[in-house]
Each structure stands twice: as C-alpha cells, then as structure tokens.
Amino acid sequence: MVDASEPFAAPGRRRGLSLRYMADSAFLIIVIYIVMAIVYVVVQPSALSAYSIEALFNNSLPLMLAAAGATFVILQGGFDLSVAGTISLVNVTIAVTPLDGAGGALTLVGLSLAIGVTVGAINGFIVAFLKIQAIAATLATMIIGQGLALVILKAPGGSVSDFIVYELTGSVLDRLPIALVIALCMIAFWTLFSRLDAGRNLLAVGQDRKAASLSGIDVARTEFFAFVWAGAFYGLAGYMLAAQTSTGNPSAGEPFLLLTFAAVALGGTAFGGGRGGVTASVFGAATLMLMQKVLFSMGVSSFYTGVIQGIIMILAVLFSTAVQHAAKTRGAE
Amino acid sequence: MDNFFTARGVSKRYGATVALRDVVMDIHAGEVHAILGENGAGKSTLVKILSGVVQPNEGQMTLEGRNHGPSSIADARRMGVSTAFQELSLIPHMTVAENILLPKVSLRGFWPDPKKDIVARAAAVLRDWDVTDISPDSLIEDLPLAQRQRIEITRALSHAKRLLVLDEPTAALPDTSWLFQQIRRLTGQGVAVMYISHRLSEVREICQRATVLRNGATIRTVDLAGVDDAGIFSMMVGRDPSEAGADMGSASLGDTLLQTRSLRVGAIRDLDLDLRAGEIVGVAALEGQGQQDLFKALGGVIPRRSGQILVGGQEAQLGSPAAAQKAGPGIAFVPEERKTDGIFENLTAATNIVMAQFAATRGERFVNGQIERGLAGPSAQRVALAPRYLDFEVGNLSGGNQQKVILARALMSGAKILILFDPARGVDVGTKQSIYAMMRQFVASGGTIMFYSSELSELVHLSSRCLVLYGGQIAAEVARSDLDEERLLSAAHGHRAAVHAAPDTLKEVS
Numbered sequence: 001m002v003d004a005s006e007p008f009a010a011p012g013r014r015r016g017l018s019l020r021y022m023a024d025s026a027f028l029i030i031v032i033y034i035v036m037a038i039v040y041v042v043v044q045p046s047a048l049s050a051y052s053i054e055a056l057f058n059n060s061l062p063l064m065l066a067a068a069g070a071t072f073v074i075l076q077g078g079f080d081l082s083v084a085g086t087i088s089l090v091n092v093t094i095a096v097t098p099l100d101g102a103g104g105a106l107t108l109v110g111l112s113l114a115i116g117v118t119v120g121a122i123n124g125f126i127v128a129f130l131k132i133q134a135i136a137a138t139l140a141t142m143i144i145g146q147g148l149a150l151v152i153l154k155a156p157g158g159s160v161s162d163f164i165v166y167e168l169t170g171s172v173l174d175r176l177p178i179a180l181v182i183a184l185c186m187i188a189f190w191t192l193f194s195r196l197d198a199g200r201n202l203l204a205v206g207q208d209r210k211a212a213s214l215s216g217i218d219v220a221r222t223e224f225f226a227f228v229w230a231g232a233f234y235g236l237a238g239y240m241l242a243a244q245t246s247t248g249n250p251s252a253g254e255p256f257l258l259l260t261f262a263a264v265a266l267g268g269t270a271f272g273g274g275r276g277g278v279t280a281s282v283f284g285a286a287t288l289m290l291m292q293k294v295l296f297s298m299g300v301s302s303f304y305t306g307v308i309q310g311i312i313m314i315l316a317v318l319f320s321t322a323v324q325h326a327a328k329t330r331g332a333e
Numbered sequence: 334m335d336n337f338f339t340a341r342g343v344s345k346r347y348g349a350t351v352a353l354r355d356v357v358m359d360i361h362a363g364e365v366h367a368i369l370g371e372n373g374a375g376k377s378t379l380v381k382i383l384s385g386v387v388q389p390n391e392g393q394m395t396l397e398g399r400n401h402g403p404s405s406i407a408d409a410r411r412m413g414v415s416t417a418f419q420e421l422s423l424i425p426h427m428t429v430a431e432n433i434l435l436p437k438v439s440l441r442g443f444w445p446d447p448k449k450d451i452v453a454r455a456a457a458v459l460r461d462w463d464v465t466d467i468s469p470d471s472l473i474e475d476l477p478l479a480q481r482q483r484i485e486i487t488r489a490l491s492h493a494k495r496l497l498v499l500d501e502p503t504a505a506l507p508d509t510s511w512l513f514q515q516i517r518r519l520t521g522q523g524v525a526v527m528y529i530s531h532r533l534s535e536v537r538e539i540c541q542r543a544t545v546l547r548n549g550a551t552i553r554t555v556d557l558a559g560v561d562d563a564g565i566f567s568m569m570v571g572r573d574p575s576e577a578g579a580d581m582g583s584a585s586l587g588d589t590l591l592q593t594r595s596l597r598v599g600a601i602r603d604l605d606l607d608l609r610a611g612e613i614v615g616v617a618a619l620e621g622q623g624q625q626d627l628f629k630a631l632g633g634v635i636p637r638r639s640g641q642i643l644v645g646g647q648e649a650q651l652g653s654p655a656a657a658q659k660a661g662p663g664i665a666f667v668p669e670e671r672k673t674d675g676i677f678e679n680l681t682a683a684t685n686i687v688m689a690q691f692a693a694t695r696g697e698r699f700v701n702g703q704i705e706r707g708l709a710g711p712s713a714q715r716v717a718l719a720p721r722y723l724d725f726e727v728g729n730l731s732g733g734n735q736q737k738v739i740l741a742r743a744l745m746s747g748a749k750i751l752i753l754f755d756p757a758r759g760v761d762v763g764t765k766q767s768i769y770a771m772m773r774q775f776v777a778s779g780g781t782i783m784f785y786s787s788e789l790s791e792l793v794h795l796s797s798r799c800l801v802l803y804g805g806q807i808a809a810e811v812a813r814s815d816l817d818e819e820r821l822l823s824a825a826h827g828h829r830a831a832v833h834a835a836p837d838t839l840k841e842v843s
Contacts, residue, residue, distance in 0.1 A: 192444070192445055195439075195445030195446075196439055196442070196443070196444075196445055197436065197437060197438055197439050197442075200427075200431060200435075200438055200439075201436060203424075203426075203427070204424045204427065204435065207424050207425060207426055207427075208424055208425065210420075210422070211421070211422040211423060211424055212424060212435075213386075213406065214386070214406060214416075214418055214422030215406070215422050215423070215424065215432070215435040215436060215488075216405075216406045216407045216410060216435060216436040217435060217436040218405070218407065218436070274426060275426065328474075
C-alpha cells in the first residue's frame with residue numbers, strides 16, 4: 001500500500017488544492033461580485049457616492065439576511081419556504097408596534113427574532129421530529145405566516161419609528177453604511193459558526209445523513225436547529241425590510257421566496273446539501289441586487305431584466321459547477 | 334470474568350419481517366467472538382441493536398452486569414461500545430481528522446479550535462493505533478477504500494472501552510495484520526470484540542468462539558478449535574453446502590466482444606485488452622493501481638483520455654453507462670460501492686432490477702408492481718434471489734441480497750459483457766456460491782466477464798485467466814493452469830518474474 005498509492009496521491013493533492021479551495025469557499029461568487037461592481041462603477045460613475053453606496057447596501061441587506069437563513073436549512077439537505085411568510089409577519093408586526101427611540105428599536109429586534117425563532121422552531125419540530133417532508137411543512141408555515149400578516153395589517157400601511165428608518169439605514173464613521181456592517185457581521189458569524197461542531201455537523205448531515213448518524217451526530221437535533229437559525233435570520237430580514245421601506249406590507253415577503261433561493265444558488269451552495277455556506281449566499285444576494293442596478297443603469301428595459309438575470313445566473317452556476325468538477329477529478333487522480 | 338456481555342431473548346421485527354428472533358449469547362471479557370451466518374441471518378441487525386442504531390422489540394442485554402440498551406450511537410459510546418460499520422460511516426468531503434473526532438471535533442463550545450489542534454489530536458489517535466500512512470488532513474473522498482476502512486476501524490478502536498463491534502472489517506482490507514495487532518492490543522486490556530466476517534480463515538485466526546445465526550435465531554455458540562469448516566457451514570445453512578464444481582477451461586472461446594487499444598484513463602497507461610465470449614477474466618491488483626479507472630471507463634462512468642475501446646469489433650464512445658449498455662453486444666457495469674453508486678434504497682428490489690430494461694428500451698410503457706415482478710423474476714432467479722424479496726425495499730435487504738439485486742439488474746440489461754468490480758465483496762458463503770454460479774452460467778451462454786476481486790482465492794477459483802495490474806499497466810497475465818495465489822501476489826507487487834513471494838512481502842500489503 002505504502003509503495004503503490006503514494007506516487008498517485010501526492011501530486012494530485014497538491015494540484016487540487018487551489019481549485020478545491022475555490023470550489024469550497026465563497027471565492028468564485030466574490031470574484032463575480034467584484035467584476036459586477038467594476039462594471040457598475042464604469043457604467044455609472046456616481047455609484048461611488050456615499051449616498052448610492054448606502055442605498056445599494058440598504059437595498060441588498062434584507063435579501064442577504066434571508067439568503068443567509070435559508071442557507072442553514074439547505075446546507076443540511078432541507079428546504080424552507082417559510083421565508084416569505086416570516087418576513088411578511090415580522091414586517092407588519094414592526095409597522096403596527098409603535099416603539100420609538102433606540103430602546104424601541106432594540107425591543108423590536110428582540111420581537112423580530114422571537115417571531116422568526118418561533119416559526120423556525122415549529123418548522124424544525126415538524127420536519128426533524130415528526131418527520132414530515134420539509135416542503136410540505138414549510139409551505140404550510142409560509143401560508144400561516146402570510147395569513148397572520150393579513151390579520152395584523154389588512155393593507156399596506158402602519159408606521160415604522162424614525163429611529164429605525166433613519167439610524168439603521170445610515171452610516172457610521174461617515175462612510176461605512178450600517179447595512180454593510182451587518183453584512184460583515186453575518187460573514188464573521190458564519191466564519192466562526194462553520195468551524196464549530198454545530199456548523200460541522202450541519203455540513204456532515206447535508207453530505208450523508210446516514211453516515212452522519214452512524215458517526216454519532218444527532219441528526220434530528222442538527223436539523224431542528226438549522227430551521228431555528230433560519231427563522232432567526234428571516235426575522236432580522238423582515239426587520240431590516242421595515243427599516244428600509246419605512247412601512248408595513250402584509251405581502252412584503254412574497255418577492256423574497258424565489259429571490260432567496262436564487263441568491264443561495266448563485267452563491268454556489270448545493271441544493272442537495274453539504275456544500276456551500278452563508279458567506280457565499282450573502283455575496284449571492286449582493287450580486288443579485290447589484291445585477292439589477294447594473295442593468296438599470298445600462299438602460300436595459302425592465303422587461304428584459306428578468307431574462308438577463310436568469311441567463312447570468314445559469315452561467316454563474318455553470319461556472320462554479322465546472323470548477324467543482326475540476327477540483328474533484330483532479331483531486332481524485 | 335464471565336458474562337461480560339450477555340443477550341437474552343433479543344428480538345427485532347421490521348413490520349412483518351422478523352430480523353432477529355430470541356437471540357441468546359454471551360461474550361467474555363477480552364474475547365474475540367465471531368458472529369457467523371448467511372446474508373439475512375440477522376448479523377447486521379444484531380450490530381445495529383448493540384450500537385444503538387435500532388432498539389429491539391424484546392429481550393435484554395447486559396454489559397458488565399449493567400443493563401445495556403443504547404438509544405443512540407452516542408449513548409452506546411458512553412457505555413463503551415463502539416462499532417466499525419460495514420457500509421462505512423465516514424463523511425466524504427471532510428478531512429480524516431474531522432471524521433476521526435466526530436461528533437465532538439472541537440473542545441471549545443463557542444469559539445473555533447485552531448485547525449492544527451484538531452489535526453494534532455486526530456494524529457495522536459492515528460499514531461496510537463499504528464496508522465502511519467494516512468495524513469490526517471487529507472479528505473476522505475480522496476482516499477482509496479482500504480484506507481477509508483482503516484479510518485472507520487480506527488475511530489471505533491478509539492472509542493472501544495468495553496466492547497468493539499467489527500462488521501466485515503476486512504471487506505476492503507487486502508491484509509489483516511494491522512487489524513489483528515490492534516485487536517490483540519484491545520483484548521489484552523480486557524475489551525471484548527464482536528467480529529463479523531465471511532472469511533472463515535480470518536475468523537479462525539483471531540476468534541476463540543463463534544455464535545452461528547440462521548434466519549435471525551441463534552443456532553449455537555461453538556469453540557472454533559473444536560469444529561471444522563464443513564461443520565460451521567452446515568450450521569450456517571442448515572445443510573451440507575454443495576460446493577459447485579469448477580470445471581472451467583473446457584469451455585470453448587467465442588468471438589472477441591471487447592477490446593481496448595492503448596487505453597489511457599486515470600492511472601491506466603496504454604492498456605491493451607481482449608475479452609472473448611466464454612471466458613471469465615480476473616483482474617488482480619493492490620489498491621490504487623488504476624483498477625477503478627479501468628472498470629469505470631469500460632462501464633462508461635468516466636471518459637478515457639485517449640486510446641480505443643472496441644465493443645463487438647466497433648469503436649465505441651461509452652460516454653455514459655446507458656451508452657455502454659447499448660454499445661454492440663452491450664456492457665453492464667457493477668460498481669464498487671453499491672450503497673452510493675448502485676442502488677435506489679427506497680424502491681423495491683423488483684423496481685431496482687427492471688430499471689435497467691427501462692433504460693435500455695425507450696420508455697413509454699405502462700408499469701405496475703405486478704409487471705415489474707414478472708419482468709424481474711427470471712433475472713432474480715439467475716442470481717438465486719428469493720422471489721419473496723422482490724417486494725422489499727432494497728434498503729431493508731441484507732448486504733448480500735442487495736448485491737444480488739444489483740447483479741440481477743446487470744443481467745436484466747441483456748448485455749453480453751459484464752464488468753464486475755468486486756462482485757462478492759462482503760457477502761456470505763451462500764451468496765458467493767450463487768454469484769459464482771451465475772458468472773459461470775453467464776459465460777457458458779456466450780457472454781464474457783471481467784471482474785476485479787480483493788480476494789485472491791476468488792480470482793484463482795473463478796478466472797479463465799487472470800490479469801495483474803501494476804502501476805496502471807498489465808504487469809502479468811496468468812493462465813488458468815498456472816493460477817495460484819502466490820504467483821498473483823508476487824506479480825501484484827511488481828515482481829516481473831512471478832517468483833514465489835517470501836512471507837515478509839505479504840506484510841507489505843496493508
């Protein structure tokens with residue numbers, strides 16, 4: 001064994017390393033994002049003004065949060081549609097709860113998280129312990145969430161406190177948008193989380209449920225908490241959406257349903273589970289929003305935006321698949 | 334210390350199927366105790382109950398006098414019971430280190446451990462158990478099966494405080510010396526080992542006593558020294574096993590069905606090969622000589638780099654397994670890892686078998702369970718798969734029966750060329766005989782087979798001629814009349830003139 005396999009294994013590993021790193025990390029989507037950002041600055045020189053940077057990140061943040069949440073569930077091999085319902089529910093709750101000032105804003109963050117975690121825990125319980133299919137369970141909670149949002153607020157309206165609307169969408173230290181700070185916090189959080197046992201278990205379960213369980217991982221528990229984390233992030237997404245739109249809308253979450261999955265896919269997270277991460281999804285969401293801006297500023301008619309977005313998405317996913325494939329075949333030699 | 338581990342009246346039912354019935358057994362401290370039985374005898378279920386994967390319907394177990402009824406793998410580990418599973422339980426896209434330490438990789442709860450700490454801790458475990466040739470930071474998916482199996486075993490060893498359960502630990506190991514050394518070390522500390530293997534010679538070497546299971550019930554516990562192989566077989570099958578006569582060689586060779594010219598794929602370099610109707614060509618090789626690449630290329634799973642493959646005299650592309658099946662006389666490929674590569678666990682055996690035919694024909698056909706059973710029946714019969722299994726979900730069948738399902742599917746495709754990668758790995762004596770009989774019958778009716786086996790005795794037993802791969806090339810071709818294990822082993826080590834292997838060369842094969 002020693003004699004025979006060594007010559008094959010050693011060079012393969014060295015050559016595969018960088019490709020593999022590209023395939024496993026958020027590297028590719030970051031490159032795509034940077035390219036897109038350069039294109040944006042070229043076609044729209046005013047893009048670098050403090051105002052438009054702030055606006056860009058404010059627009060992107062709710063989707064980043066939603067995509068980050070969905071990533072937890074998708075990584076362990078599941079599916080979560082409840083994002084739309086949760087965002088709507090949190091959004092209208094904020095709009096009808098008049099709490100002003102910093103204290104009010106903080107209370108409402110807590111409330112948003114509580115709603116998100118509750119929905120997530122219900123999803124998690126149904127899927128992990130009652131063994132109901134994730135699509136069926138989360139479709140139901142999505143409908144319930146949307147229904148409750150309508151009960152709370154019949155039509156768009158309500159009001160969001162000035163503190164939330166102005167302070168949370170502004171900048172700190174003059175030029176650093178708070179939305180960007182929050183996005184960076186998400187990335188930092190994932191960087192830590194993915195290196196803890198909880199994060200590792202999430203990926204292990206996504207790769208091979210049976211092997212994970214035979215390795216001693218508590219699969220049901222891992223699955224449950226994936227939904228809980230997801231819910232918490234959806235809650236924050238609903239909160240930041242309220243800050244951005246400064247109003248409540250019972251159907252605010254609907255556009256997020258498909259965009260969230262698009263962002264996760266664009267980031268390169270595998271829908272079967274086991275590969276990818278929150279960082280990639282955050283950049284996926286950012287890229288998706290940036291793409292809209294680029295197309296808009298290039299004067300592309302909004303009728304074609306969807307078509308072009310879809311095509312770019314397919315190309316991006318093809319590209320990352322190709323890199324993954326290359327990493328795999330090189331690594332296996 | 335008697336009654337270290339006891340099981341009394343342990344039963345397990347899956348719906349209407351009785352997997353285990355009233356199992357009674359004892360294992361002593363420091364003993365290596367074999368569990369013998371055919372496929373479907375209940376060995377895997379027993380393993381699952383001991384290690385906490387499933388819970389018995391009835392019965393009681395004790396370990397060192399205390400009640401033993403683990404509710405999960407983690408629970409069993411806490412009681413000092415750990416298991417190396419037959420279908421390896423490693424996470425492919427994670428490092429060896431992480432897999433060794435799962436599920437508790439980090440020591441700290443809320444801040445990541447430095448990667449080098451994790452690697453260092455895993456390296457200590459590996460060193461502790463004499464695994465020196467596997468780097469803790471390589472990914473599992475990059476390792477050959479034999480190394481993965483050793484990782485699986487090492488992890489179990491590291492948790493075995495009272496009882497170690499080894500389910501077919503040598504299925505992918507070319508050599509047992511490392512394993513047996515570690516087992517002896519454990520038993521020296523008073524740990525008991527439950528050892529499940531189909532290789533009787535191994536069992537005799539390492540085990541003191543054996544408990545024979547048949548149809549889920551314990552037949553007897555015997556002292557291995559006091560009983561011969563025939564006695565054990567008859568306990569296992571409930572009758573005298575009729576060894577199928579091996580009259581090879583007399584079969585006349587027909588047309589050349591498959592040829593390769595200067596084939597390059599993966600580690601394979603410039604390989605020329607001819608398979609003729611009526612012959613079984615064995616392939617012998619140590620791990621990592623390119624055998625996987627060769628078999629996968631012929632099965633249409635991976636594309637070749639260069640060279641020609643002629644099927645029935647016609648150049649063929651073999652871009653996919655479906656293309657391979659349709660090429661000329663047809664190639665059916667049975668891969669190495671049936672769990673991941675070969676099977677639909679949630680579908681019935683019948684559906685799994687007829688799948689090939691739906692792939693071969695066009696498709697717009699009405700299907701129901703009855704039609705599937707009818708179609709699958711003849712193929713199932715050729716591999717001696719009992720008809721009652723046809724309605725079972727494949728995931729619930731024993732390993733040997735799963736293998737029969739895969740082979741039946743390969744036959745179902747109607748292909749004349751069978752490419753089998755270790756077709757009898759980890760299956761019991763009875764299933765082996767069925768598989769061998771199927772293979773002989775297949776070539777007698779005008780087909781050709783190329784098969785790789787990790788067991789040299791199997792190659793000697795079955796092959797019309799045997800090719801030995803070394804470094805991606807055919808190092809030797811041994812005719813039927815010259816076949817013996819020593820010659821194959823020596824050639825597999827790259828000795829050009831197949832001289833007799835000295836005993837110490839044997840140890841090199843780890």
